[in-house]
Amino acid sequence: MTNTASENGLTLVLGGTGKTGRRVVERLEALDVPVRMGSRSASPAFDWQDRSTWAPVLRDVEKVYLSYYPDLAAPGAAEAVAAFAARAAGAGVRRVVLLSGRGEPEARECERIVQGAGPEWTVVRAAWFAQNFSEDYLLDPVRAGEVVLPAGDVPEPFADAGDIADVAVAALTGDGHAGEVYEVTGPRALTFAEAVAEIGRAAGREIAFVPVSADDYAAALKEHGVPDEVAGFLLYLFTTVLDGRNARPADGVRRALGRAPRDFAEYAAEAAASGVWNL
Structure with missing residues (x-):
């Protein structure tokens, strides 16, 4: 497979x-690939809610890394x-790499929409991000020493955002990825309780995991002022996506990159060393 900036x-x-987009930008820039960031703070600005x-x-x-905020499962995503x-396609884009769930x-x-749009396509279908514990809504609970979630004993092969970015960049810059669906996961599945325990060991302190019902979690989100649409989306993920359908690790990283995916323990050790979980 080729991977030269002159061809991109x-x-x-x-x-x-975002968690993956920022890493994709960093990797493309390191390869001297011309990059335009699509965000509300960039110039020109991009906003999914403002089609102008x-x-x-x-x-x-020529190429697009397409990630939809907050998630493709959110209402209105398919239409957008x-x-x-x-x-x-009308603007002449010839390759699209879609971040999927x-x-x-x-x-x-x-x-299916992207696959039928016209340009070459690659799907990066990712598991639950490990970085949700250090760069998103689970960061504050980890820092506080107690993670409360409506998640039971169903394991999840948490995907590392760096692996997702590596696969996306390979598909954006190299040959041989058109028409491929890469399921990106970690090499092993952990329950949320096991993941929190690994984070605690890496951080050198006890972090409790407290399973709760979906109703109790919804009430807690409302109490903390979480918007209804965000709360509904989180509940959907925990009650639907975490039903066992995604428990088995997949081989997308190895197929795309020829190497093993990053283990959750490696992620936890690196995040702990950065100090992100320090009180």
């Missing part, structure tokens, strides 16, 4: 400040992705 035109990275921002960011773009994919029927619909 301007690449638009949607969600360029789409044409400016697509100008002169369909409109953007059509706009991208494992075990989400709504995400599968978005995959």
Whole structure:
């Protein structure tokens, strides 16, 4: 597979400040690939909710890393992705790499939309991000020493955001990835209790995991002022996606990159060393 900057035109990275998008941008820049960040803070700005921002960011773009915020399972995602994919095809984009979610029927619909839009496509279908514990809504509970979630004994092969970015960049810059669906997971599945215990060992302190019912979790989210749409989305993930359908690790990292995926323990050790979980 080739991977030379001279063969890569301007690449638009949607969600360029997010967990995976930021890493995709960093890797493309390290390869001297021209990058345009797609975010509300960039110039030109991009906003999924403001379609007038789409044409400016697509100008002169050859490839797109398409990540939808907050998730492809969110209401309205399929309609927005369909409109953007059509706009991208009309603007001359020739390759799209879609970040998708494992075990989400709504995400599968978005995959079909991108696959039928016209440009070359690759799907990066990711498991639950390990970095949710250090860069997202689970960071504060870990710091506080107690993670309360409606998650039981069903294991999840947490995916490392760095692996997701590596696969996406390979698909954006190299040959041989068109038409591929890469399921990106970690090499082993852990329950949330086991994941929290590994984080505690890496951080050198006790962090409790407290399982609760979906109703109790919903009440707690409301009490903390979490918007209804965000709360509903989180409950959907915990009650639907974590039903065992995604418990088995997949081989997407090895198929795309020829190496093993990163283990959760390695992620936890690196995150702990960064001090992100310090009180």
